[in-house]
Amino acid sequence: MAKVPGLVKGLGVTLGTLFKTTVNGSNTVQYPHEKETPPIRSRGVIALHQDNCTSCMLCSRSCPDWCIYIEAHKELAPPRREGGKPRQVNLLDRFDIDYALCMYCGICVEVCPFDALFWSPEYEYSEPNISDLLHDKSKLSEWMETVPEAPELEAGADKKKK
Amino acid sequence: MPPKSPNGEVRQLSSSSETTTPVVDLEREQMLEAIKLSLGDVFVDSHLKPGDDLWIRVRTDSWLGSVQKLRDHHSFDYFGFLSAIDWMPSPYGRGEDDPTEPAPVRDTTIRSGYAGGDTRMQVFIRLVNSKTHLGITVKVDVADSSPSVESLITIFAGANWHERETHEMFGIDFVGHNDLRNMYLPVDFEGHPLRKDFPLLARMVKPWPGIVDVEPLPGGDEEDSAEVKASAQSKDSDAS
């Protein structure tokens, strides 16, 4: 068979793609009209489960970017059992994440010993003003609803891990 | 077909690194002997990690000559990189100090790494033999007062940019390199950023958020915060 000149082959590729797109549709997702669902593990935004946070500062201290700001104070809470001593608890005054600084590395989520931080695949929170990207604890708690269950693991995985 | 590993052995090798890597590394030892022989008194010190790597240190006044010998007689013909180290620990730490308190005093005694060193800064170069693929790290001391060393551009043209970068970042002069323009920084930039006594401003302009601690209950005791920390740590060990 004679060799097809490269010039002709190239034309064939573009024409082929033209037909394929016409018949099968394109790969484009028309974003505001249709949306892709990001994978479960997708690191979209960090959500805060306020009740679990003991303001231990671990996340803030392990953040490479210094973008987590926590303020808390101690308060006396009613005792767990009748007649017990009133407990001292840390009450969270401020839990801000500056998403303008955040590198989305996930170290804070990993170091959290009390499961207070989670990744959510939510991604629609852009702001026209960079200073609006500093989100406080109420906003972070709202994202808790979007946190999905962790995915099933591939066969052969060590089931010990959560 | 790759062999299936028996239930994915967990190897905690902090003590067993000797079991996987041979204690004797004949190839590298022979190489080291040959280098010692040909460099003669230019050779100062060496460090050999069997099965891993070889470090040697040469005299500053014959830096160019010894690298040339390594290239010509020991066929280290591939130029990996050239850079420098400032062995003085940084007086600023990781910039996590509380600005309201007096700065902590840090130990800034100079300790050199493998193959020793007599000066604060060292230039080092990575060469590889393109046939055997064995590499070598060659170090050289640079004097503290006027850090300067011979340029390698005549034997490794690729050293050009690396020396420019090192000059810019450490202030080390490369004799014989007539084009030590800055690569990255503006011309009138003062200081040499990779020297340890150059503060990283990004970590100075803003206090570390981790300094903030939980405000104690008025009149309360400190036990509780200690309790939190303890529980955090116990959770740590669980997780790992």
Added chain:
Amino acid sequence: MIALLAEVPYWGQSLLRVLGGLVAVLLPAGTIVYVFLFKMMSFMQSRLGPMEAGPYGSMQLFAEVGKWLQKEDIVPDRADARIFKMAPVIVLVSTFLLVVVVPFGPEAWFTDFETGVFYALAVSSISVLGILIAGWSSANKYSLLGGLRAAGQLIAYELPMVLAVMGVVIQAGTMNLQKIVVAQNTGSMFGIDAIGHPYVISQFFGFIIFMIAIQAELTQAPFDMPIAESELVSGYMTEYSGFRFLIFFIGEFATAGVFAMIASVLFLGGWGVPFTWFGWTSVDDVANWMNFVGPLIMFTKMMLLVFIIMWIRFSYPRLREDQLQRFAWKGLIPVALINIMVTAILKVVF
């Protein structure tokens, strides 16, 4: 058509002609941009192209025009302002001058030149001036390089184009574009006159050369070095913004359309269908409705040719300037000359 126009006063005729010219230039340009640049290119690249403005983005072009008109008309500080502003207009004017000789029907033309081919080839090189002016007056090194490349390229490809047309002229025995159309549609090949005698068959090499030369004249890939966005940013257009860029843009695609029309006139039989289909013997017999159907036939042929031009544009990388010149002078021109010789000999023999 002429009979119709005869009753209109001269100024009215002129006005109608101007309007007709605008339609003949802008309508194909707009269609080409939407169909080929927006949609065909996107589909060839597995995407959809503009989808928001109008159904399937069909109003996108108007949105773009609106955007460009709003933009500031920037003239660089060091630019030679007056001729900098003039340059895009010169480019567009050459397109309008070009469309003047194209016949759209038996009586639907703007003007009927005996030396139409000669005129068309002469006028088409006016745009070189505009591009050179644009490149020079922008006071930008990229523009200068782009302008010089364009000048060299357009001149180099003018020649094979002229030579390719020469074969058609020899075969038709006339330089009048209308007569060339008629000659193709009344002619016969090897005694079969069912499809007339489109010169694309007998002048196949001429056609190929002509199409390559058009590709280069239009500075479409693989001959887009004057624009060469990855080397020269945008070549001679780098400094233009707002509506002056728009004029260049219209000029580019309008010229593509007009050149394709000329190519279809010269090689594909223009507005005509083979006259034997309807039993016409000469241009005088042609039914009057051809004045309205003719432009559509012409349009179809034009779109076909533009499709080929654009298809190549979207598929090929670009040549280097010196390779382009070598290709023109060492490849195309000798082939074109041989083509002329062969045509002339055959013409004399038969």
Added chain:
Amino acid sequence: MTMLGDRQQLSYIASQAADARLNLELETEGMTLNIGPQHPATHGTLRIIARLDGEQVVWAEPACGYMHRGYEKLTEVRTFPQVTTLVNRIDWLGSFANEVPFILAAEKLMGVEAPTRAQYIRTILFELSRIANVSLFLGDLGVQLGAITPVFLAFRDREYVLNLIESATGGRFHPNFDRIGGLKDDLPAGWIDETRAVMKKLRSFCDQIEDLLFGNEIFQSRTRGIGVIPRDVALQYGLSGANLRASGVDWDLRRDQTLPMVWDKADWKVWTHPDGDSFARCWVRLQETRESTKIVDQLLGAIPSGPVMAKVPKIIKVPEGEAWVSTENPLGEMGYYVVSRGDLGPFRVKIRSASFNNISITPWLLRGVYVPDIVTILASLYFILGDIDR
């Protein structure tokens, strides 16, 4: 930055100006052309200052530093886990591959080795990031040479790979999935089958690109014989990756080096090309992408079961020592010289990035070529700006 930088650059150009008066007969003066930092051909902000005689380059030099982020300094104030988040931003197209040598260096200092399953997954993700990176190169190559279609095809198919990386690691561009001692997590269910399907798509993408670009006579005439790097020059400048192999040096760190990775478990080939020109470099990359898909396919079937994390303390302190680990990254040899002082963070990290060496050859290579060839040569050397400036 620019004004001061300019003055320095211009004084240097002035010193070269004597050289630039090449055309002695015509006594024409050269022209200095600034390509970049904002220029379509320099993906990123590389700036090339070229002294031209007509369209011929008399002297040219890249001026980098427009994206210098000072990573070597930044690593000194970060802990080991924090450094991973930095280093995957060096070559942002193949970010997972950037993490691996750093983590390996740290593991070497600690004497820890990742479990076999983690090694397999690491290698697979490493190759996936190579595919993501190089497939964009293949598309971008077309744009640099004036063909507009390949880049869209590349973006289309690279998206599949990025989706895979995202669904496994959570990050499309910056996975941060490697941990000292293993990986952050295991693969999600169904990932292996998905990957197989994508690898098939990528192979057909390679075929498409080959038909569209590599077979194209225009492409060949633009790249063959342009920017020839002989073998010894390539070694001298420390070129690496496909640039080195295109000069006929049969050297691939994946094969020629013992690392706790599992490339040796797959059957693949190191491609070399004797010519050393732009075409050779591009061609070697194309072949490597195909090899990578093969490696991934083979390793997918062989992933052993088990944990993905070795036992390491939660708070990582790396013992004192020095370690050099380099791997065959998409752009070439990427290595980290890590010096630790037994602290939470590294004492010094020298990042040996491939593009820095690869681009440092350009002043030598660009002499005497034409302006369009600058673009061809830069495209074929293939750099990522973050990898030059770091």
